Every structure is written in C-alpha cells, then in structure tokens.
Amino acid sequence: MKDCSNQNNLHNPILGIGSQQLLFLTRNKMSQLSFDFDDYQEPCAPKKPSVGECINAILSADIEPPNIIVPNFLVSGEATMLAALAGGAKTITTQYIAACVATGTPCFGMPAGEPEPVLFVDSELSKYQIQQRFKLIYEFIGKRPKKGFLRIIHKRSFKSGMPDLTHPDGFEKLMPDIEASTVVILDNLSSLYRSAEELSQNDWNYYNDCLDELRELNKAVLVLHHTDKDSRNYRGHSEIARAIDNVLIAVKDKKLSTDSKSVIKVRKPKSRHGANSEELMTFEFGDVVGNGDFQFKKIE
Template identity: 50%
Template sequence: MKQLAFDFDTTTKENNMINVNNNASDISNKTKISTCINEILNKKIIPPCVIIPNFLVGGESTMLCSLAGDAKTFFSQYSAACIATGSKFLGTTIDEAQSVLYIDSELSEYQIQQRFKLIYNSLGVSPKEGFLKIIHKRSFKGGMPDLSSKAGFEKLKPEIENSKVIILDNISSLYRSAEETVQNDWNFYNDCLDELRALDKAVLVLHHTDKRADNKTVISIVNTKNRHCANDGNMLKFEFGAIGIQEKFEFRKII
C-alpha cells in the first residue's frame, strides 16, 4: 500500500488560490462528471426496494459465509420461499412477494424437491406460480455453465433479468475456473455483481470458508463491518428441524 504525504508550502498559498479559481472556471466550461453535493441532497431519489430489512436490498449484494455443512443452503432456500410468497422471515415482515431466481450448482433436483416441501409445509403456504424459479446442475445438458467466463454468465442472463432477487449457491461451484487467491480471476465475478446491482437486483451469494464434518441446527448470523453497519455483532440466531413435542419441521428464531 502506498503512503501519501501532504507537503504544505505557505509561501505559494496566494498563487495556488488564483490557480484553483482559474481551474474551477475552466472545469465549468467542460462536460461535468462529478455532481455537487447540493444537487444530490436536493434530488428526489427513489429509495431502494428493501426485500428483508438489514439483509437483502435491491441494488446491493450480500455474501453469506460459513464452513461447509453450516446450513447456508437450507437458510437461503428458506429465505427464497419467504420472499417468493411474501411470508414472514423469522418473524420479520416482508412487504410483498418478489420474484426469486435460485441458482443451485450442487443439489440434485430430488434434494431440492424434498427440501422445499419441508419449507413450504413449515410456512403453511403454497408456492406462487412463477415467483420462485430454480436453475440446478441438470438444467443444462452439459452441466451448470462456468460463470467465470462471459459466455457462461450470458447463458443465465435472460433468467436473471426477469427476477428481482438472485441467489448464487455457491461461488466455488459456480465460478469453477477462478482461483480464490488470484485477484485477476475474480475481476469478472466483480463485474457480474456490478451488473446485477446496476439492474437493481438484490443478490445473495453463498461462500464456503472451509470444510468440516459436523452439522448444526442452531445457526448464528453475525454482521460484519461494512458500509451499512459500522459495528459487527449478532444479527439473528435461529434453529430448524423437527422441533417441539410433535416434532414438526420448522424454522424458529431464537434471538
């Protein structure tokens, strides 16, 4: 990282002020790229669509990271079902149903079927026609396209454009040609995210941080430091599975 230092020369202050004024006059005669803060403050800007408060917002992306086997996919499938039906998400109200595209590169069609049967039964609702669409590894004859290339991304783009929420499950299996430690390999991934945000999509990206054998049924989601949240800390904790005396499958918020 470069370290920059400012060197102030008070003897040339007056001459510098003259140059600044002249430069400002020259810039005003050219095509503007920057925007005055006053213009931004006075502009009527449409607020982004909040899908799930503090979690998914239109025009933004969220990355869900954890060890393999920590129920990221189950949680994301539950999120998708809540969003696509306008059902409460762990006690949080979702204002209206939104179209969701779930891109799952690992589970079989049968596994997807069985999981969503459990989820919809636990929610007590039926899927709305066309609101939740799944692309899985058998959707293409040659297997899931490699999103590390433009050609792979273009194969999914028509479906992406018709959905408000995009869930990418997961980076490792969707961006197969990219080496995690090589920055240049991830430039196209970043370009993809930029394009999706520009299209006002709410994007949820799943990422494995490591692998381990045990599974958990009590999950804590922690805020990381980011541009929307100055401090990290617990966002929510929930459990899922056969809960209670009747052992009915459900998702339940703990805190």
C-alpha cells in the first residue's frame, strides 16, 4: 500500500504544483514571483474608448433587486414563457393572473403586492369573449381594478387588425401602452409573430431584441406559446427562448378534469436564476366545489 503520510509529496490541484514546491515558495516569501499582489497596478487603459465596466464598480453599485410580482410567473426585468397545448388553459390562467396583479389580490394563494398596471395583448379572443371571461374572474376576486390598471389590446384595437410583431413597425404600435405598464403579457407567440417561421433561427432575432429591451426597461413579461405534441417542451426553435428567463409548461390533467372544472399541472423545466422544478404547482378552475360558482383554486 502506498504511504500517504508524507503530505509534502502531495500535488496541489488548484495551484498545479507539489506541496514541497509550495513550501519552498512560502519560505522564500514568494521571492521568485515577478510582482507583488498587493502592489499590483491597474493595467494600461484601452487605447480606444472602452464599454467594459470594472467589477468593483458593479459590486459597489446600489442596484435595486427585482420585484417579484407573482412568484415564478412575473418578475420585473425578466421574461417568462407559459406554454401549453391548444385548449390547455394558458389564456384564462394568464387572465386570472393579470386580474390579480391589477387589483393587488393574492394569486393562487400567494401573497399579494401593490396593484401594478398590466398590459394584456390578446390576439385571438373577441371583445365579447374577453368581457365574459373577465366578468367571471372579477366576480370571483370580488373587486375590479382602478381605471387604466388593466388594459387590453385585442384584434379590433386597430382598424387594420392586430399588427405583426415580427417587424419593427408592428411592435412600435404597442410601445405607448407598454411604456405605461409594469407587466406585459403577449398572447400568443404564433398569432402575434405571424410571419416568423418557428423553426427558423433568424426569424426570431427581432423578437429577442424586443424582449431584451423590455427586460432592460424593467418590465415583467409573460409570453404565451404552444408546446409540442407530448407537452414536454415549447414548440419551435431553441432561439424562441433565448431571451426567456423562465419556461413554464402547463398540462391539463384529463383524468381529474370534468365537464365543470379543469385541473392544470405546471412544471418549470427552465430557470435562468433559480432551481428547475418538474412539479411547480397544480390548480383547478371552474365550478370546483359543485355550487355553480366560478373560481380558481390551488391544490395543495
């Protein structure tokens, strides 16, 4: 058996030298090094103007932490994608979240913050359908938002129809409402970015630039999209999630859902700033207690 009692012969994996060499350097006060760490001078300034920021300046800066509006769904300065199959309840779930945020109401039992102005861009539902859904939601919540705290852009908001956000002139039409909002919800990717091919990387460059701009403006962004057939991942090219911080996948539980209620399971396969979770939460909505009243309820 090899004798490991002589620690001086061990190799130091961090410094890449043996312990005997390290001891020699220590005894000689590291005299063979060409400079002293304490007296190390700042390197020469770049010959051309530099955009690089010293890490010490960043560490010393008074940077405001992000506002967690609805945990896992809405965080200021971050973009989240909620993906589900068609009919997977992603729109009405997001309408409920928007209604809670605009009124400062607890959402899925999570603590409520101050009311925040919300912009909901709905490219699919009619104005009547939007009306009927929010009537149900606000009857359940028990209050409505203050004027202007929840604004809806729908298919009839523009004479020529919903603009195609694939191009700058389309996105610019939304900017006045975006600038007035803390939360921006885009429903949904396929119908808002109509001329973008989901499997083409270059078609999503401008979309990602827009998301980066919204994050830089400290907006909390929620993008709705579709999943693949197996509901394992979002549909399309990986570039679709390049500027996305968190990906949520919602799946309708067909065994537990009935004609009067839907049961939705949500997992979190991607999180840029935290832990991923294969089982984030389960909730139900509809006539969940059998008394004819509409409600959302998180299942513990």
